[in-house]
Structure formats: C-alpha cells, structure tokens
Amino acid sequence: MATAPGGRARMKAGRHEGWYLKCTQGEIAERVILVGDPARVDVYAGMLESPRTVNKNRALVAVTGAHNGNRISVVSFGMGSPVLAVVLEEISWLGARLVLRAGTALAIDSQWFGKLIIAEGAFRGESTSLTYVPAAYPAISDSGLSDCLMLHLKARNLSGKRVLMGSYDGFFTEIVALDPRRQEKVQQVRADLQEMGIAAVDMETSALLTIGRVLGLRCASMCLVTVDGSSLDELTGEDREAKERELVEVSLEGITECSLDME
Numbered sequence: 001m002a003t004a005p006g007g008r009a010r011m012k013a014g015r016h017e018g019w020y021l022k023c024t025q026g027e028i029a030e031r032v033i034l035v036g037d038p039a040r041v042d043v044y045a046g047m048l049e050s051p052r053t054v055n056k057n058r059a060l061v062a063v064t065g066a067h068n069g070n071r072i073s074v075v076s077f078g079m080g081s082p083v084l085a086v087v088l089e090e091i092s093w094l095g096a097r098l099v100l101r102a103g104t105a106l107a108i109d110s111q112w113f114g115k116l117i118i119a120e121g122a123f124r125g126e127s128t129s130l131t132y133v134p135a136a137y138p139a140i141s142d143s144g145l146s147d148c149l150m151l152h153l154k155a156r157n158l159s160g161k162r163v164l165m166g167s168y169d170g171f172f173t174e175i176v177a178l179d180p181r182r183q184e185k186v187q188q189v190r191a192d193l194q195e196m197g198i199a200a201v202d203m204e205t206s207a208l209l210t211i212g213r214v215l216g217l218r219c220a221s222m223c224l225v226t227v228d229g230s231s232l233d234e235l236t237g238e239d240r241e242a243k244e245r246e247l248v249e250v251s252l253e254g255i256t257e258c259s260l261d262m263e
Helices: 038-045 081-093 143-155 171-175 180-195 205-214 237-257
Strands: 009-012 015-018 031-035 049-057 060-067 070-076 098-107 116-124 161-167 200-202 218-228
Touching: 015 081, 031 038, 031 081, 031 237, 038 060, 038 070, 038 237, 060 237, 070 081, 070 237, 081 205, 098 143, 098 205, 098 237, 116 143, 116 205, 116 237, 143 218, 143 237, 161 205, 171 180, 200 218, 205 218, 218 237
Parallel strands: 031 070, 031 098, 098 218, 116 161, 161 200
Antiparallel strands: 009 015, 049 060, 060 070, 098 200, 116 218
16 A cells, blocks of 8 residues: 655555655665765766666666676765655665665864775764654664675775764754854864764764664765865865775675675
8 A cells, every 4th residue: 555645655566666766666776875976876887787777856866786796776865864864764665775875074083084984883963863763872883784894995905994973964063164153163063073082974874874773774884084174175186086986896895795684
C-alpha cells in the first residue's frame, strides 16, 4: 500500500519509489556513496562500469554502476544534515545497506589540513539527528567499513587517520565567521572542539552516523580536510585534484571490498 503524501516513500508498479529520489527499488544499490557536490557524481561515474543515471531531481543526482563486480550507487545531497537525512531515509527504503559519505571538512587542528580522515565517531552539534534520538545517543562509525577504508589508505601509503569529527548546522555562524561580529562565537566553538580532541568539522557526519544507525544502515564518513580552520587557507589547484582523486579511489575500493554482512 502506498504511503500518504508526505510519507517517506510510495509504491510504483509493486516496487518502492523514493519521494525526492525519483527511482525505484532495485535502481539504488546496496552499497551507496554519498557526496555533497553533484559534480563529484560525474567523477565517480567515470570510474564505474556501465554507469546509469537513475535520478536527477533538484540537487539529488544518483548514478548506479559497478566497481570490481559489485554494484554501487553514488548519490549527491547538496549541503547540510536535513537533506542528508531525507536521502538516508529514501535510500534505506530503496534497499541500501552500506553507506559511505565521501566529502570535505575543515581542520580544527591544523595538522589535519590536506589529509584524508575517517570518522571514528562525531560530536553532534547539528540539530537534525535530535529529531530522531536524544542528544545522549552516540554517533559511531561502522567498524567494518572503517577498517576496509583504513586498509586501502595504508596499501597506498597515504597518511589517513581515524579521528573524532564534529558537525554543525551553521556554516557561517559556527564553523567559519565571515562577519567579524561572529568571530568570537566561532573561535569559542573551535576552542571547545579542540579541547575535546575533535580533529575536524563538517555539516553532516554526526547526522549520518546517528540517523543511519537508527535506520539500520551501516555508515562511515571519510573526508578530505580542505580548509585550515585557523588560517582559513584552502587546498586548491593540483594538490586538491590529486587528493580528491585519492578520496574517490579509496572510497570505491573500501566500500567495494567491505562485506555487506560484516559486523
């Protein structure tokens, strides 16, 4: 039976259909990589076997193909935890089981600038996950998927590490202060996170790890740290392109080789 308008999904020809992802069950793979930028979907598509676009609605672009013989979908969500939660709900409804965010982050500690990091867990500074579970509920990465990612980082002699991350909703009010009047507040957020041993901050990881677990998904987050929070220096040019390529390749290899049934 189809759910009422506003429900998490509908039925089409006997199959589940997304509300915003205009595709049906079977078109989204059990292994899914989530990215913010729709343009990054094209980069992944260029590395997949027989890629097929299964959704192109709003900023939510979804491509399904194969890598090393395993089906993989790559789905963009834009920015922020609210839309990420919508996508998580829908890919769960459509059959996803293993989900990896491959994105970018800002360094709280400058030593992480320019490096790949894998979130062991995350401080829940965003509000979206609070609509699912109380603040005391932990945001923890799936160990099996994180292990596979680390193995591929080491195999390539890359300097990636497992770290704690933090996630916030207000990019220009909590993460970066373009307005000088907000500088003191942002600096305090950064100082608090550094005291807690948080390596980097983004807008989505804590929501992914929390909401994904509630939905029964196995989730992990791997980010390229593209901004130094202290100086606001950005990773650009050929260095950025090379590191982005590493992010794409390691994420594909890691999620491909991770067992769907691994605990």
